[in-house]
Amino acid sequence: MKLSSLLRALMHGGTGVAFAVLLPRALSLAAQWVLALSSQPAALAALANYMSRGVVAVALVHAGLAPILARRTRALSTKAGRALAGGALAMIAAVAFSITLTHELALGLGGAAGLITAFFSGCSLLAAASPSLWPLFQREGRYLQSLAVLLVFSPGASMLAALAGLPGGVATALGLASASPALLLLRPTRLRRAARYAVLIVRRAFPYSIATFSTVVVYPISLSVNLKYIGEHRVGQQVLYWSFAVAFSSASQAFAARGVSGASGSGDEATWQPRALRAWLPAGLALWAIGAVIYALFAIPIPWIPHTGAARDAMTATMLVSVAGPLITDTLCVYFSGPRSRRALPIGSVLSSACVAGGLLLAPELLVRHFGVFGPSALVGVARLAFVIDASMRRYALGAMFLLIAAYAAALALGQSVSF
Numbered sequence: 001m002k003l004s005s006l007l008r009a010l011m012h013g014g015t016g017v018a019f020a021v022l023l024p025r026a027l028s029l030a031a032q033w034v035l036a037l038s039s040q041p042a043a044l045a046a047l048a049n050y051m052s053r054g055v056v057a058v059a060l061v062h063a064g065l066a067p068i069l070a071r072r073t074r075a076l077s078t079k080a081g082r083a084l085a086g087g088a089l090a091m092i093a094a095v096a097f098s099i100t101l102t103h104e105l106a107l108g109l110g111g112a113a114g115l116i117t118a119f120f121s122g123c124s125l126l127a128a129a130s131p132s133l134w135p136l137f138q139r140e141g142r143y144l145q146s147l148a149v150l151l152v153f154s155p156g157a158s159m160l161a162a163l164a165g166l167p168g169g170v171a172t173a174l175g176l177a178s179a180s181p182a183l184l185l186l187r188p189t190r191l192r193r194a195a196r197y198a199v200l201i202v203r204r205a206f207p208y209s210i211a212t213f214s215t216v217v218v219y220p221i222s223l224s225v226n227l228k229y230i231g232e233h234r235v236g237q238q239v240l241y242w243s244f245a246v247a248f249s250s251a252s253q254a255f256a257a258r259g260v261s262g263a264s265g266s267g268d269e270a271t272w273q274p275r276a277l278r279a280w281l282p283a284g285l286a287l288w289a290i291g292a293v294i295y296a297l298f299a300i301p302i303p304w305i306p307h308t309g310a311a312r313d314a315m316t317a318t319m320l321v322s323v324a325g326p327l328i329t330d331t332l333c334v335y336f337s338g339p340r341s342r343r344a345l346p347i348g349s350v351l352s353s354a355c356v357a358g359g360l361l362l363a364p365e366l367l368v369r370h371f372g373v374f375g376p377s378a379l380v381g382v383a384r385l386a387f388v389i390d391a392s393m394r395r396y397a398l399g400a401m402f403l404l405i406a407a408y409a410a411a412l413a414l415g416q417s418v419s420f
Helices: 003-012 014-038 041-054 065-070 079-106 111-128 130-140 143-163 167-183 191-263 269-299 324-335 339-362 364-371 375-387 391-414
Strands: none
Touching (some): 014 130, 014 167, 014 269, 041 079, 041 167, 065 111, 130 167, 324 339, 339 375, 375 391
16 A cells, blocks of 8 residues: 555545544553563553543543534534534543542542542543544544644653553553544633533433443453462453454444544434444454454464464354454444434343353353353453334334344354353
């Protein structure tokens, strides 16, 4: 690919949005490695503590911010609309900062560590909006300038802090890097209007976040059950493969945000949703194909490629389907569901996760043997597709649900499972 074509794809297409969304994750991983090599393991543990504790307060609205803002293309196309959105996000982030700081000072880390954790919490909330903001920067021709701001904080500041062995500095720089798209929206605006808009965003983001959180909550249960039955080594191999599935889901949602942002400027939801879905579909298929190739590298020995097939004993046939599950179900349920689904999805998601969690606790052998660590979370995602009930998207959701169930049935028929 020519350099000019690559730059055009980054500056105007879904590839650029996916790159910008995934870049902070990759830079965070790189900074953690540098910190681990340049300091003591305790420094890396401190960084993980800041980051993991910082995202707790934003979990119930985190996943819904980007799809809500992606639907507001016309509002974000004006300076006043962007300032209003930036002010609303800043207010929500301030609430997350205050809640986290109060908790950490009273019951948690306390002192400077509590302040760093609270700062990372506010940045995490702002970062959640970034998939819907990068398409805006593309349309305005500010993509590269905005990307440059991100790079100043990470790898710039984060790597310097990592080399100095300062986990607090690394957490601060990584938080600012991920939050930089939202920070670029900040302009003077009326506080009362921004507060009302913040309440509206939170109220509409909450159902999407519950739908996403329902798949996440099953994961630690599945992890502990799998550790008991198949041991740390094979669980570690499955978790390594699952890390790719998480990245693919994030990339898929970035492409979806680009599609929604481009299609939602004209017509009602029933008109633009199918159009946005068709714009996302090629990227979704390409991501699943990449996941299938990685599955082959994990599960099939290839003579001329060293270490391939090393995880064969840990891989089940259903994992080839499960890697496609989140990138399809998360995208359909979060970005392409309408007002009726927003009311039904939280209920359906909680019921689905409760059923799968019950299965893990009451009859774990079947799920462990055939679905592994992350299969149960994928099953929750498939089940919640039944609660996408908007007329414009119903047939797409049911079609995806049927295809995934059929693919699971075919994978189970192959009989490749994990032995105890």
